[in-house]
Amino acid sequence: MLSILxxxxxxxxxxxxxWPSHTRTIASTIALAVIGWTVFLxxxxxxxxxxxxxAENFTWIDALGLSYRLGVDGLSLPLVALNSLLTWVAIYSSxxxxxxxxxYYSLILLLNAAVSGVFLAQDLLLFFIxxxxxxxxxxxxxxxxxxxxxxxAATKFLIYxxxxxxxxxxxxxxxxxxxGSNSFIYNPALAHALPVSQQLxxxxxxxxxxxxxxxxxxxxxxxxxxxxxxxTPISVLLAGVLLKLATYGILRFCVGLFPDAWQIAAPWLSVxxxxxxxxxxxxxxxxxxxxxxVAYSSVSHMGYILLAAAASTPLxxxxxxxxxxxxxxxxxxxxxxxGVVYQKTKTRDINILEGLLNPERGMPVIxxxxxxxVMASAGIxxxxxxxxxxxxxxxxxxxFPVQTLLCMVGTGLTAVxxxxxxxxxxxxxxxxxxxxxxxxTWRERxxxxxxxxxxxxxxxxxxxITRWSEPTIAATLHQPPAVVASVAK
Amino acid sequence: xxxxxxxxxLNAGTILPEGIVLITLLGILVGDLIFxxxxxxxxxxxxxxxxVCSLVALILQWDNPQPVSFIGAYSSDPxxxxxxxxxxxxxxxxxxxxxxxxxxxxxxLAEFVAILLTATLGGMFLSGSTExxxxxxxxxxLSISSYLMTGYMKRDxxxxxxxxxxxxxxASSSAVFLYGISLLYGLSGGETTLEAIARGIAGASGSxxxxxxxxxxFTIAGIAFKISAVPFHQWTPDVYEGSPTPVVAxxxxxxxxxxxxxxxxxxxxxxxxxxxxxxFVFTALAILSMVLGNVVALAQxxxxxxxxxxxIAQAGFVMIGMVIGTETGYASMVFYLFVxxxxxxxxxxxxxxxxxxxxxxxxxxxxxLYQKDPFLTLSLSICLLSLGGIPPLAGFFGKIYxxxxxxxxxxxxxxxxxxxxxVVSIYYYLRVVKMMVVKEPNEMSDVVKNYPAxxxxxxxxxxxxxATLAGLIATSLAGILSNPLFTIANDSVSNxxxxxxxxxRQVAVK
Numbered sequence: 001m002l003s004i005l006x007x008x009x010x011x012x013x014x015x016x017x018x019w020p021s022h023t024r025t026i027a028s029t030i031a032l033a034v035i036g037w038t039v040f041l042x043x044x045x046x047x048x049x050x051x052x053x054x055a056e057n058f059t060w061i062d063a064l065g066l067s068y069r070l071g072v073d074g075l076s077l078p079l080v081a082l083n084s085l086l087t088w089v090a091i092y093s094s095x096x097x098x099x100x101x102x103x104y105y106s107l108i109l110l111l112n113a114a115v116s117g118v119f120l121a122q123d124l125l126l127f128f129i130x131x132x133x134x135x136x137x138x139x140x141x142x143x144x145x146x147x148x149x150x151x152x153a154a155t156k157f158l159i160y161x162x163x164x165x166x167x168x169x170x171x172x173x174x175x176x177x178x179x180g181s182n183s184f185i186y187n188p189a190l191a192h193a194l195p196v197s198q199q200l201x202x203x204x205x206x207x208x209x210x211x212x213x214x215x216x217x218x219x220x221x222x223x224x225x226x227x228x229x230x231x232t233p234i235s236v237l238l239a240g241v242l243l244k245l246a247t248y249g250i251l252r253f254c255v256g257l258f259p260d261a262w263q264i265a266a267p268w269l270s271v272x273x274x275x276x277x278x279x280x281x282x283x284x285x286x287x288x289x290x291x292x293x294v295a296y297s298s299v300s301h302m303g304y305i306l307l308a309a310a311a312s313t314p315l316x317x318x319x320x321x322x323x324x325x326x327x328x329x330x331x332x333x334x335x336x337x338x339g340v341v342y343q344k345t346k347t348r349d350i351n352i353l354e355g356l357l358n359p360e361r362g363m364p365v366i367x368x369x370x371x372x373x374v375m376a377s378a379g380i381x382x383x384x385x386x387x388x389x390x391x392x393x394x395x396x397x398x399x400f401p402v403q404t405l406l407c408m409v410g411t412g413l414t415a416v417x418x419x420x421x422x423x424x425x426x427x428x429x430x431x432x433x434x435x436x437x438x439x440x441t442w443r444e445r446x447x448x449x450x451x452x453x454x455x456x457x458x459x460x461x462x463x464x465i466t467r468w469s470e471p472t473i474a475a476t477l478h479q480p481p482a483v484v485a486s487v488a489k
Numbered sequence: 490x491x492x493x494x495x496x497x498x499l500n501a502g503t504i505l506p507e508g509i510v511l512i513t514l515l516g517i518l519v520g521d522l523i524f525x526x527x528x529x530x531x532x533x534x535x536x537x538x539x540x541v542c543s544l545v546a547l548i549l550q551w552d553n554p555q556p557v558s559f560i561g562a563y564s565s566d567p568x569x570x571x572x573x574x575x576x577x578x579x580x581x582x583x584x585x586x587x588x589x590x591x592x593x594x595x596x597x598l599a600e601f602v603a604i605l606l607t608a609t610l611g612g613m614f615l616s617g618s619t620e621x622x623x624x625x626x627x628x629x630x631l632s633i634s635s636y637l638m639t640g641y642m643k644r645d646x647x648x649x650x651x652x653x654x655x656x657x658x659x660a661s662s663s664a665v666f667l668y669g670i671s672l673l674y675g676l677s678g679g680e681t682t683l684e685a686i687a688r689g690i691a692g693a694s695g696s697x698x699x700x701x702x703x704x705x706x707f708t709i710a711g712i713a714f715k716i717s718a719v720p721f722h723q724w725t726p727d728v729y730e731g732s733p734t735p736v737v738a739x740x741x742x743x744x745x746x747x748x749x750x751x752x753x754x755x756x757x758x759x760x761x762x763x764x765x766x767x768x769f770v771f772t773a774l775a776i777l778s779m780v781l782g783n784v785v786a787l788a789q790x791x792x793x794x795x796x797x798x799x800x801i802a803q804a805g806f807v808m809i810g811m812v813i814g815t816e817t818g819y820a821s822m823v824f825y826l827f828v829x830x831x832x833x834x835x836x837x838x839x840x841x842x843x844x845x846x847x848x849x850x851x852x853x854x855x856x857x858l859y860q861k862d863p864f865l866t867l868s869l870s871i872c873l874l875s876l877g878g879i880p881p882l883a884g885f886f887g888k889i890y891x892x893x894x895x896x897x898x899x900x901x902x903x904x905x906x907x908x909x910x911x912v913v914s915i916y917y918y919l920r921v922v923k924m925m926v927v928k929e930p931n932e933m934s935d936v937v938k939n940y941p942a943x944x945x946x947x948x949x950x951x952x953x954x955x956a957t958l959a960g961l962i963a964t965s966l967a968g969i970l971s972n973p974l975f976t977i978a979n980d981s982v983s984n985x986x987x988x989x990x991x992x993x994r995q996v997a998v999k
Contacts, residue, residue: 061886061972062972063890063978063979064889064890064893065893103859129880132879132885136874144927151927154927155916158919159912162912162915166909166912169889170904170905173896176896177896
């Protein structure tokens with residue numbers, strides 16, 4: 001069942017690379033097939049069962065203790081769905097006249113397979129293989145179809161991610177060896193037996209690895225570069241899905257494998273989250289480039305997830321899940337819209353752009369969608385961003401009151417920089433440098449519209465996201481964490 | 490000793506694979522004398538056929554109940570079978586690669602193949618010899634043929650330079666090695682077979698003698714030269730750059746594998762008393778090789794030189810398996826060498842293909858190759874990424890096995906260093922991929938602009954295509970479908986008495 005999510009895009013990638021024509025059609029068909037299969041899995045998913053479902057289990061290489069174990073539970077299913085959706089969006093929103101289409105589309109499909117592999121893997125080594133597999137396609141996607149400084153940005157991305165992979169591998173090797181295990185099967189009981197000092201060491205290594213990918217201050221510097229230089233569809237994938245690899249890794253491995261050490265580290269992690277949130281927000285205020293602003297807002301918003309993970313109550317985990325999906329949808333929308341603006345006006349500088357919301361000669365629909373997207377990102381009620389942020393603060397406040405309050409300042413700052421953006425670029429009179437814009441076609445509007453509808457829909461019905469993950473989270477955190485107990489006293 | 494007893498003691502059937510190679514070699518020499526250049530190409534196909542037969546004979550020797558032969562001078566245990574198979578395979582692929590290369594340079598093909606077969610013979614004997622004289626003779630057979638091959642492009646001054654450098658450094662290292670083993674001979678009271686030496690030394694002195702340590706150091710110097718471990722690597726980049734590319738391919742795989750076989754056999758069997766000392770020395774060699782090889786490779790502009798430094802670094806990874814000295818450690822070495830055989834030969838086949846079509850070897854000249862030759866770009870990219878350890882290619886599984894074995898044996902520092910240096914190595918391998926794939930058509934290098942159309946029907950090109958394809962397919966699939974290879978590697982270690990004894994000794998010490 002689950003292997004289809006890996007095999008179909010991988011075969012599609014080979015097909016797209018070898019078939020001489022109609023590459024785009026092939027890629028869209030494959031992406032739609034993947035979405036179809038995801039929907040089928042969603043319908044078959046047993047909501048009451050917190051354990052792994054649709055599990056597949058084969059021994060792959062005995063000597064290494066590597067097994068091919070797939071499974072999906074409440075933590076991974078929403079992210080798998082997000083990946084399928086955004087891959088199609090990325091393919092649909094790609095330029096039809098893109099150079100080297102065969103390589104391009106096959107790399108995107110390969111990326112899709114690798115990311116699905118990360119979310120589905122139930123073997124630590126298999127997780128690492130999928131995690132590294134995503135590296136080269138994304139590097140090439142940035143390096144070939146990117147902007148002016150793409151070579152620099154892609155190399156920086158590569159070095160950071162490769163380092164993060166090495167750290168994660170070191171932690172997994174360490175866990176398997178210290179736990180005395182001959183295999184890499186995901187097994188929470190393995191770490192329990194270890195002394196806390198060893199757990200902390202392994203957790204630290206793992207956190208460093210995921211922190212680079214997530215990204216957390218001060219390891220975030222690759223992200224603005226990669227985002228600004230990547231083309232729009234790649235930015236969508238990068239922000240929408242690839243950053244989630246790290247947050248998923250934190251929830252699944254850091255918390256799931258080292259719950260005791262996590263409790264010790266949690267207060268420090270919440271402080272790290274504040275630094276990341278505030279730094280990202282302040283940097284975003286200073287940006288003139290719309291894309292860079294959205295990129296820094298990602299740094300800031302991923303910090304919330306760390307805060308929620310540090311609180312580690314069932315509610316905060318649900319909140320983290322919503323924030324992952326919500327950030328995936330919202331940042332993808334914003335990148336798509338910025339992409340359209342850039343394509344029409346040839347600039348992303350908010351000091352040059354003005355009055356784009358002009359109903360006749362501007363881009364009113366894009367502008368309106370932008371306003372909605374920005375509101376969602378800033379956490380205005382009625383949209384999924386609000387639900388996510390509210391839940392995070394609501395669930396973290398009893399545990400880390402001061403840290404949560406400081407993070408709330410971050411939401412205020414989000415409103416500041418996005419208002420600056422909207423005010424400068426979309427309100428006012430249409431400025432001279434951006435007269436005579438090409439009309440925006442419906443093709444360019446559809447992807448952002450679909451995502452915006454999802455943003456509003458999930459904002460009104462957040463239960464449609466949480467229902468998948470609640471049983472799993474409840475089972476993962478069945479014991480009330482020690483921190484909660486101490487606060488209650 | 491009656492005749493029957495002698496025949497059993499000789500047990501000459503164990504060297505059947507070598508015999509086949511030898512007969513092939515003689516056939517080529519005679520055929521070349523009689524028919525001349527007209528059938529040179531057929532003779533090289535004949536050589537490949539002979540090597541394949543020899544490989545089959547090797548497979549039949551697997552799990553030989555009577556491995557010891559020639560009154561203890563030679564052993565055909567699974568470990569030696571595996572290493573001989575690596576040497577034979579690398580020679581076969583090298584011949585496939587060299588046909589069009591040697592013909593294009595206008596030198597005699599049949600003689601080249603004959604020298605290569607001699608080197609193969611030396612490498613095979615070296616992998617199985619358990620006696621000092623035998624070791625030295627086969628080592629010299631391998632070395633002298635290598636010097637000859639290195640200088641085979643006699644009109645090219647760089648090839649001459651490479652041959653002279655290799656000869657001088659090689660001769661002195663052979664001398665050092667010879668002095669080392671002569672000490673062994675004396676210390677053990679005149680024994681020459683390795684097991685007897687170990688017994689003799691253990692009997693002669695209860696405590697650690699200085700002579701043994703000196704002998705160890707000299708022996709290691711000789712071996713380290715063969716596997717080009719830092720700091721005995723200085724010849725490698727120059728020789729690799731100047732020699733004909735197929736020769737480099739053989740030196741970096743076949744000759745190196747034979748060197749490792751010698752290292753395992755000699756050190757494990759003859760130096761059990763100073764096991765900590767030689768582990769320490771090899772740890773140092775491994776660290777230096779990994780760091781220096783990977784870091785210096787970053788700065789290279791010539792593809793062959795880059796691959797030269799990369800092969801130094803790769804040897805560093807292999808040494809980790811040796812240093813930890815556990816059963817999985819040795820198995821991971823064997824596995825890695827197998828994988829390395831495919832990916833490195835694949836990469837060299839691609840480099841030869843590119844050099845044949847453009848006449849250059851600079852990394853910057855590869856820019857924009859994607860537009861002109863997608864097949865070559867794909868093959869070279871896959872092989873290089875595999876060398877860099879990107880999953881799910883073969884190299885990744887090789888590396889992870891070594892890391893896993895090292896980690897289990899408690900060599901954290903080495904494994905972490907290897908992890909960091911392999912991140913560094915991704916950068917320089919990917920630089921070539923970037924040149925080929927990422928560059929725009931307008932950034933294409935001049936040689937690629939004038940790139941000739943691919944014509945596989947030219948003489949000698951088919952075999953090169955076969956070599957490239959074999960490298961490509963093996964590199965992409967040997968990782969995913971690696972269970973048989975793992976079994977071979979593990980069995981070769983668990984069925985070899987000499988390694989088992991050493992592993993057990995180590996366990997007993999702990």
